[in-house]
Amino acid sequence: MNTVVDTALIQSLDSAHFLHPFTDFKDLNGRGARVITRAEGVYVWDSEGHRILDCMSGLWCVNAGYGRKELADAAHQQMMTLPYYNSFFQTTNVPAVQLAAKLASLAPDVGDRSFQHVFYSSSGSESNDSNVRMVRRYWDLLGQPQRKVIISRNNAYHGSTMAGASLGGMSGMHAQGDLPIPNITHIEQPYYFENGLPGETAEEFGVRAAGWLEEKILAVGPDKVAAFIAEPVQGAGGVIIPPSTYWPEIQRIVDKYGILLISDEVICAFGRLGHWFGYEKFGYKPDLVTFAKAITSGYMPLGGVMVGNRVAKVLIEQGGEFNHGYTYSGHPVACAVGLANLEIMEREQLPQKVHGEIGAYFAQRYAELNDHPLVGVAETCGFVGGLVLVKDKARKTRFHGDDGVGMICRGHCFQNGLIMRAVGDRMIIAPPLIMTRADIDEMMRLIYLALDLTQTELKARGLL
Numbered sequence: 001m002n003t004v005v006d007t008a009l010i011q012s013l014d015s016a017h018f019l020h021p022f023t024d025f026k027d028l029n030g031r032g033a034r035v036i037t038r039a040e041g042v043y044v045w046d047s048e049g050h051r052i053l054d055c056m057s058g059l060w061c062v063n064a065g066y067g068r069k070e071l072a073d074a075a076h077q078q079m080m081t082l083p084y085y086n087s088f089f090q091t092t093n094v095p096a097v098q099l100a101a102k103l104a105s106l107a108p109d110v111g112d113r114s115f116q117h118v119f120y121s122s123s124g125s126e127s128n129d130s131n132v133r134m135v136r137r138y139w140d141l142l143g144q145p146q147r148k149v150i151i152s153r154n155n156a157y158h159g160s161t162m163a164g165a166s167l168g169g170m171s172g173m174h175a176q177g178d179l180p181i182p183n184i185t186h187i188e189q190p191y192y193f194e195n196g197l198p199g200e201t202a203e204e205f206g207v208r209a210a211g212w213l214e215e216k217i218l219a220v221g222p223d224k225v226a227a228f229i230a231e232p233v234q235g236a237g238g239v240i241i242p243p244s245t246y247w248p249e250i251q252r253i254v255d256k257y258g259i260l261l262i263s264d265e266v267i268c269a270f271g272r273l274g275h276w277f278g279y280e281k282f283g284y285k286p287d288l289v290t291f292a293k294a295i296t297s298g299y300m301p302l303g304g305v306m307v308g309n310r311v312a313k314v315l316i317e318q319g320g321e322f323n324h325g326y327t328y329s330g331h332p333v334a335c336a337v338g339l340a341n342l343e344i345m346e347r348e349q350l351p352q353k354v355h356g357e358i359g360a361y362f363a364q365r366y367a368e369l370n371d372h373p374l375v376g377v378a379e380t381c382g383f384v385g386g387l388v389l390v391k392d393k394a395r396k397t398r399f400h401g402d403d404g405v406g407m408i409c410r411g412h413c414f415q416n417g418l419i420m421r422a423v424g425d426r427m428i429i430a431p432p433l434i435m436t437r438a439d440i441d442e443m444m445r446l447i448y449l450a451l452d453l454t455q456t457e458l459k460a461r462g463l464l
């Protein structure tokens with residue numbers, strides 16, 4: 001399976017024609033993109049034959065690992081049977097129905113929020129656009145059209161469409177798009193390392209951070225707030241893991257004011273945190289659950305929203321026509337691949353593995369990084385991990401943003417066959433859930449190597 005590729009040719013065509021997402025085009029054209037040509041298991045290969053351990057699962061999606069023939073077969077078979085048909089005009093298709101029923105059976109009941117219904121899209125961004133539409137429709141139907149404001153958090157990631165980027169809390173994205181759109185507002189993230197006060201425990205901080213939601217609700221006016229949206233663990237923001245006290249307090253507040261809770265689980269669902277859904281890990285009760293990415297392990301684009309009964313009941317019984325949907329809502333091939341992917345996860349018990357012994361080993365090994373001089377703190381939750389690079393460990397002194405310390409470290413990772421993502425001064429991972437102990441050991445060896453090389457380079461540059 002050796003894929004011969006003319007690297008220079010592909011790179012020049014790439015520069016000439018392909019505008020990459022979240023990329024400084026001129027800068028990339030100057031360097032030439034790395035051409036990824038194939039993948040198997042937990043590894044990807046580039047066109048120069050380098051083998052790289054993919055500790056980001058592509059972009060948080062390839063939970064079941066690369067090279068799954070079953071998924072290719074499911075797509076092939078569905079394409080030959082029915083490659084496409086829409087669901088607009090009182091028609092449906094078998095895989096979309098089966099997958100919706102499967103998701104309903106996997107999503108645990110949370111009282112009046114039990115999840116029996118799915119609204120499909122093709123991505124996380126679109127799904128969050130659908131959330132905004134559904135939340136507004138819900139309150140309109142209940143005769144409270146003044147409830148328009150959705151509260152989110154700084155540094156959250158909810159996608160890149162106009163609504164997705166507005167819900168997200170990325171200042172760089174807001175700055176370039178005249179965003180957020182009206183009626184979306186943000187509170188501070190529960191990042192203990194950054195926002196914890198001297199002497200404050202993580203548990204105390206968790207309650208205080210959740211309290212920012214109540215403050216915001218009161219500032220906006222409780223009768224104007226429609227929903228709160230959050231990721232169980234903030235992913236693209238740098239793997240920000242909330243203290244254990246955070247979610248219970250959030251739950252208390254959303255219940256107190258009767259506002260809807262949207263759990264954006266585009267990263268955290270499908271085994272990532274050791275459960276089918278992220279809300280199970282933290283024990284809260286969302287009304288709407290956004291999913292995408294690992295529903296197909298990234299093999300096909302597919303996303304959607306699990307709609308809890310509280311909302312579904314109103315939309316179904318009082319709604320009339322809902323004027324929203326996508327050409328590819330319930331795409332048969334994507335749904336067939338999703339079904340086959342969930343079958344693999346069930347058969348191989350991937351969520352249970354993360355929840356159990358292999359997840360414990362991952363947590364234990366990753367925690368050893370806390371002894372490295374460059375690491376301020378290293379934490380995991382299920383199969384995500386984050387660490388912050390610091391100048392002075394004892395004093396928790398951080399690097400200057402312009403030092404580009406994360407990018408320096410990422411460079412050393414790539415050079416040595418490891419994919420770890422940099423978010424500012426944080427280095428993050430979300431490996432495929434199929435990782436073995438041996439894979440974890442290899443990952444740790446490469447992380448230590450990259451950290452040591454980063455330390456040497458920072459010293460040479462006078463930054464340490």
Ligand SMILES: *Cc1c(COP(=O)(O)O)cnc(C)c1O
Pocket residue numbers: 060122123124125126157158159160231235236264265266267292293303
């Ligand atoms: C990736 C991501 C999205 C956006 O998904 P796309 O498929 O890229 O549109 C939304 N929310 C979260 C939490 C994500 O990680």
